[in-house]
Structures are given as structure tokens and as C-alpha cells.
Amino acid sequence: MTADLVPEFFTVSELTKILKDEIENSPNFTSIWVKGEIYNLTYHSSGHIYFTVKDEGALLSAVFFRYANKNMKFKLEEGMSVLLFGGLTVFEKRGSYQMNVHQARPDGAGELQKRIEQLKKRLEDEGIFDPSRKRPLPLLPKRIGVVTSPTGAAIKDIIKVALRRYPNIEIILAPAIVQGDGAAKTIAAAIAELNKPRWNIDVIIAGRGGGSFEDLMPFNEEIVVRAFYNSRVPIISAVGHQIDHPLSDAAADAAAPTPSVAAEIAVPLKSDLIDEIKYHLSRIENSLYQNLSDKKNIYKNLVSRKIFRNPMEIVNRRGMLLDEVENRLTAVMRSSISRKREKLLRIPDIERLEKGILTSKKHQFHMRLQAIEKMSPLNIMKRGYSIAEDSRGAVIKSVENTGTGDKIEIRLQDGRIRSTVESVIKGD
Amino acid sequence: MEKSKKAAPKTSFEDALTELEEIAMRLEDGDLGLDDSIKEFEKGIKLARICHDKLEEAERKIEILQKGDNSSNEVKNRRVAVKSDTGEIEDDEELQGSLI
Numbered sequence: 001m002t003a004d005l006v007p008e009f010f011t012v013s014e015l016t017k018i019l020k021d022e023i024e025n026s027p028n029f030t031s032i033w034v035k036g037e038i039y040n041l042t043y044h045s046s047g048h049i050y051f052t053v054k055d056e057g058a059l060l061s062a063v064f065f066r067y068a069n070k071n072m073k074f075k076l077e078e079g080m081s082v083l084l085f086g087g088l089t090v091f092e093k094r095g096s097y098q099m100n101v102h103q104a105r106p107d108g109a110g111e112l113q114k115r116i117e118q119l120k121k122r123l124e125d126e127g128i129f130d131p132s133r134k135r136p137l138p139l140l141p142k143r144i145g146v147v148t149s150p151t152g153a154a155i156k157d158i159i160k161v162a163l164r165r166y167p168n169i170e171i172i173l174a175p176a177i178v179q180g181d182g183a184a185k186t187i188a189a190a191i192a193e194l195n196k197p198r199w200n201i202d203v204i205i206a207g208r209g210g211g212s213f214e215d216l217m218p219f220n221e222e223i224v225v226r227a228f229y230n231s232r233v234p235i236i237s238a239v240g241h242q243i244d245h246p247l248s249d250a251a252a253d254a255a256a257p258t259p260s261v262a263a264e265i266a267v268p269l270k271s272d273l274i275d276e277i278k279y280h281l282s283r284i285e286n287s288l289y290q291n292l293s294d295k296k297n298i299y300k301n302l303v304s305r306k307i308f309r310n311p312m313e314i315v316n317r318r319g320m321l322l323d324e325v326e327n328r329l330t331a332v333m334r335s336s337i338s339r340k341r342e343k344l345l346r347i348p349d350i351e352r353l354e355k356g357i358l359t360s361k362k363h364q365f366h367m368r369l370q371a372i373e374k375m376s377p378l379n380i381m382k383r384g385y386s387i388a389e390d391s392r393g394a395v396i397k398s399v400e401n402t403g404t405g406d407k408i409e410i411r412l413q414d415g416r417i418r419s420t421v422e423s424v425i426k427g428d
Numbered sequence: 429m430e431k432s433k434k435a436a437p438k439t440s441f442e443d444a445l446t447e448l449e450e451i452a453m454r455l456e457d458g459d460l461g462l463d464d465s466i467k468e469f470e471k472g473i474k475l476a477r478i479c480h481d482k483l484e485e486a487e488r489k490i491e492i493l494q495k496g497d498n499s500s501n502e503v504k505n506r507r508v509a510v511k512s513d514t515g516e517i518e519d520d521e522e523l524q525g526s527l528i
Contacts, residue, residue: 140441142486150492150523159490160515167512168488172505175492177526186526193493193503193527270483276445277479280452284472287455291465294458 013092020090023097030087034099035107036060038080049076053084053099061098062086068102073180073214081107103212112213116220120247123222128229129250135234137254137266140273141202143170144266145194145233147187150175153209154238154259161263166270172199178208183218188227195232204231205262206248207238219246228252238262387411399424439475441482448475490517494524503527 010018023029036053043049047066052059062084064076076082085103090096123129144162148154155173162169174190177183187206194201206228207219218224219239228235228251237252238259249255256262388396389409396402402421410417451472455465490510496502509518517523 138442139445140482150517150525155517156515158515159510159517160512163488163510163512163515166486168484168486170486170488171490173490173492173517175494175524175526186528189528190493190526199493199505273445273479273483277448277476277483280445280448281472281476283452284448284455284469287452287458288465288469291455291458291460291462295462 012095016090016092016095020092023088023090032085032087034060034084034086036082036084038076038078038082041076041078051076053082061096062101063098064101064104069104071179071215072104074106076104083107105213112217116247119220119222119225120250123225123247123251128225134253137234137236138202140268141169141266143172143200143202144263145199145201145204146171146173147176147190147194147204147206148173148208148238148259149178152178154178154207154240157209157258157260158205158238158263161260162267165264165267168270169267172201176206178218179211179215180218184221184224187218188223191224191227191231191235195230201233203266204233204235205238205259205266206235206252207256207259207262208240209259210240213244216241216246219248224248225251236262236266386413399426439478441479444475444478444482448472448479451475492517492519492523493527495527 034053036055039052039054039059041049041051047070049064049069051062051064053062054060083105084099084101085105086099086101088097089100091098120129127133144158146155146158148158150173159171162171172194174194176186176190178187191204191206193199194204208216216239219237225247228237228248234253237246237248237255238261239246239248240258245255254262254265256265387410388402389411390396390402391407391409394401396408402408402424404421404423406421408419408421410419451468454460455468455472460468489507491505491507493503493505496504506519506521510516511518
């Protein structure tokens with residue numbers, strides 16, 4: 001056997017380094033939950049906690065550093081069953097590995113989970129999570145109310161996002177303690193305060209950044225859930241979480257996975273709203289101008305007609321017509337007048353005519369009169385005849401009409417003879 | 429007594445915006461006569477003005493509510509400055525963590 005053949009080997013350091021790199025960088029070992037019982041517990045004066053966690057088959061060393069355990073809400077005790085969250089580290093010098101604990105919860109967390117489930121069921125039966133009572137958020141909130149810690153990351157994120165989206169937004173922060181004992185009461189009180197009309201709040205964001213299961217517990221408590229439910233002002237639940245929704249999410253009008261997202265939900269992008277108004281305005285303008293230009297074209301077509309091109313033409317034409325009518329009328333009048341006048345002028349002729357008629361009638365009368373005169377008894381008497389009349393003037397035509405002694409008158413052509421009848425002799 | 433501001437029309441931003449959109453649609457239909465078109469147009473301008481005014485109503489301020497000094501339950505609002513890039517509150521006074 002020779003010592004010539006030296007096998008490939010690792011130094012102890014090399015091997016340990018490889019193991020360390022392998023273990024500390026593997027997701028299988030860096031963020032894991034481990035369940036076990038606490039054993040060999042040591043609270044060190046530095047604030048670090050050292051212990052061993054074990055079950056019936058194995059042991060695991062664990063260290064819980066001060067920065068990680070300072071917010072823990074329960075005290076680790078010897079023999080306690082716990083759930084530990086953390087990662088494995090390799091301690092080279094001792095050739096050992098241990099768990100670096102980030103978070104511990106009593107194994108009874110199952111109890112807590114059970115309690116939340118029971119509360120959820122009870123409130124659900126009461127109608128507190130009824131989706132139909134969720135209200136729409138205002139499109140344009142003027143003032144946002146925020147319930148969270150004044151020193152946490154949540155308020156910063158909300159302010160940053162809100163101011164970016166809407167530079168002249170108003171924000172009122174009602175401070176609350178968002179984790180630990182008594183936190184729930186302060187959250188409920190802050191929500192109630194922001195609901196007072198004096199603050200004029202349009203929408204409330206209540207929540208906190210992400211944290212452990214215990215950190216988020218206040219938002220699972222009945223008093224907080226009821227405060228969300230009773231909020232007169234629309235409210236957004238903004239609790240940072242990855243897996244389980246806090247009960248406040250179901251009681252709120254809207255829920256967001258982080259405070260930043262809540263601010264985006266609550267606060268509109270001002271530039272979007274301005275664009276929308278501008279868009280509608282330009283539609284209104286364009287369609288009015290379109291309408292006007294349509295009407296203008298119709299008008300143009302109309303006015304391009306001859307009549308409208310020279311409106312005076314109508315007037316002139318009408319004027320000419322008028323003149324013509326007037327002329328005709330005048331002519332008619334004139335002829336009528338002249339005819340009337342002619343008639344009038346002819347009237348003296350008529351007079352003359354009538355005079356003529358009269359003359360002829362006079363002549364006829366004269367002739368007639370002459371004939372009558374010729375026939376007069378006086379004319380007969382000129383020829384030697386006379387007429388006897390009694391005393392009453394009656395002509396005596398018979399001897400019977402007179403008697404002896406009667407006074408009679410005898411008319412001759414040139415006078416009368418009064419006489420008395422001496423005797424009456426009948427027949428010749 | 430609060431001084432009573434001249435009662436502004438109680439139109440909400442939402443209502444004004446919705447009506448503005450409706451007017452835009454009516455005008456785009458093109459069924460309106462010239463008179464009605466101009467009337468609608470004027471109404472639209474008015475609504476756009478209302479919307480714009482509503483957008484500027486808020487006056488950019490961050491306030492924090494704090495308990496009064498005495499033992500009463502009175503709550504006061506105090507205006508604080510913030511860095512708008514980080515959202516950090518810059519305030520000289522120590523902030524109370526809660527209202528109770």
C-alpha cells in the first residue's frame with residue numbers, strides 16, 4: 001500500500017462553508033415554520049433569548065434576537081408548545097446549526113384562529129358583512145379621513161399617494177394605536193371621531209401596514225369590526241396582509257391589501273377627471289359647431305339663390321309691378337273719368353233736345369188750339385147764329401124749357417140782349 | 429352663528445359630470461334644432477365650470493386630530509406640514525398616538 005493515492009477531500013472549513021451556503025441560501029430553510037416545545041430557555045441580559053426546541057424525536061437550537069422579540073406579546077416559558085417562524089443558520093465554529101427565530105406564537109394560535117372564526121360567524125349572522133350594504137365611494141372626495149398610527153409607514157404612504165394623485169386634497173389623520181393591547185379601542189374611537197359631522201369627511205381609510213398575525217389582530221376584534229360597520233362615512237379597510245383577510249375588510253365598503261392601494265382607491269387622479277371634463281366639453285363644442293356649420297350650409301345654399309343674392313331685386317320687381325298696377329289703375333281711372341266727363345258734357349245737348357221737344361209740343365198745342373178755336377160756338381155765332389140762355393145761364397134748347405114771362409138772355413157774337421118771353425109757340 | 433355663504437347649487441361633482449356627458453351625447457345625436465343646441469351648449473359650459481370649480485374646492489392641507497390640553501374630551505385639529513415626496517409628517521410637537 002502506498003501513500004501515493006491521496007483521495008479528493010474537503011477541509012472541515014470547506015465542508016462547513018458549503019453546508020452553510022447551501023442551508024442559509026435555500027428557501028427550504030430560510031423562511032419556515034417549526035413546531036415544538038421549549039426547553040433550556042435562557043433570557044440573556046442582552047435581550048436575546050436562547051432555547052432549544054424539541055419534540056419526541058429531535059432537538060433544535062434556537063436564538064430569538066432582541067430586535068425580533070421586542071414586540072412579542074407573550075412570554076416564552078419552559079415546556080411551552082410554540083410555532084416558530086425563521087430560518088436556519090450554520091454556526092461554523094461549533095459545527096452546529098440553529099434556528100434564527102423571527103416570530104413566535106403559542107401553538108394555541110390555533111385557539112385564536114378558532115375565536116376569529118366564531119366571531120366571524122356571529123357577525124355574519126347579524127348581517128354585518130352583507131355585501132349589499134356596501135356603499136359606492138365618492139367619485140370626488142374633498143377630504144379624506146385616515147385612521148392609523150401617526151408614526152407608521154401607512155400614513156406616509158397614504159399622504160404620498162394621495163398628494164400625487166390629487167395635489168389639493170385634504171387629509172385629516174385621527175391617530176390610533178394599531179397593534180398590541182388596547183389598540184382596538186383606539187381604532188374604534190378614531191373611526192367614530194371622524195364620523196362626526198364637524199370634520200366633513202367624505203371617505204375614511206382605516207388600517208396599517210403589513211405585520212404578523214398578532215399585529216393585525218386589532219382589525220379582527222369585534223369593537224373595530226363594529227366601528228367599520230357603523231361608519232356613516234364610506235370606509236375603506238387598509239390592512240397590509242398576504243393571506244388572511246382581517247374581518248374589517250368584510251365590514252368595510254371597500255378593502256385594500258395595503259394602505260397605498262387604499263389611497264389609490266379613495267383618491268381619484270385629478271388629471272383624469274380634468275381630461276374627462278375636457279373630453280365632454282370638446283364633444284359639446286364640436287357637435288355644436290358641426291350643427292352650426294350644417295345650418296350655415298343650408299343657409300348658404302339658400303342665400304346663394306338669385307332672390308337672396310340681390311334682395312333689392314325683389315323690391316324693385318315688386319316696385320315695378322306696383323308701378324304697373326298704378327299706371328293701369330290710373331289709366332282706368334282716367335278713361336272712366338273722361339267718359340263720365342263726356343257724359344256730363346253731353347247733358348246740355350239733352351236740354352236742347354228736350355227744349356226742341358217742348359217746342360214741337362207747343363206747336364202741336366197751338367195747332368190744336370187753333371182747331372179748337374175754329375170749332376168754338378163763338379165762331380159759329382160770327383156766322384149769324386145766337387144762343388138763348390135762361391136766367392141760370394143754361395142754354396135753352398127747347399121751347400119746353402121756357403115759359404111766358406121768363407127773363408132770358410140772348411148771346412150774340414158781340415154782346416147780349418136781355419129780354420122777356422111774351423109767348424111760347426110750339427113748332428114752327 | 430356661522431356666516432351663511434350664498435347657497436351654491438347643490439349639484440354634486442358626479443351629477444354635474446353625468447349631466448355633462450348626457451348633453452354631449454344629445455348634441456352628438458344632432459337631432460336638436462339650432463336654438464336647443466345653443467341652449468344645451470350653454471348648459472354644458474355651465475356644468476363644466478361647476479365640475480372645474482368642484483375640483484379646486486379642496487385646499488391641500490394635512491391635519492392631525494389631537495386631544496385637548498385639559499381633561500375634557502375635546503378634540504382639536506392641528507395643521508401639519510408634510511414632505512410630499514415621502515409623505516412624511518414634519519411637526520415640531522410630539523404627536524399623540526391616539527385620541528384616547
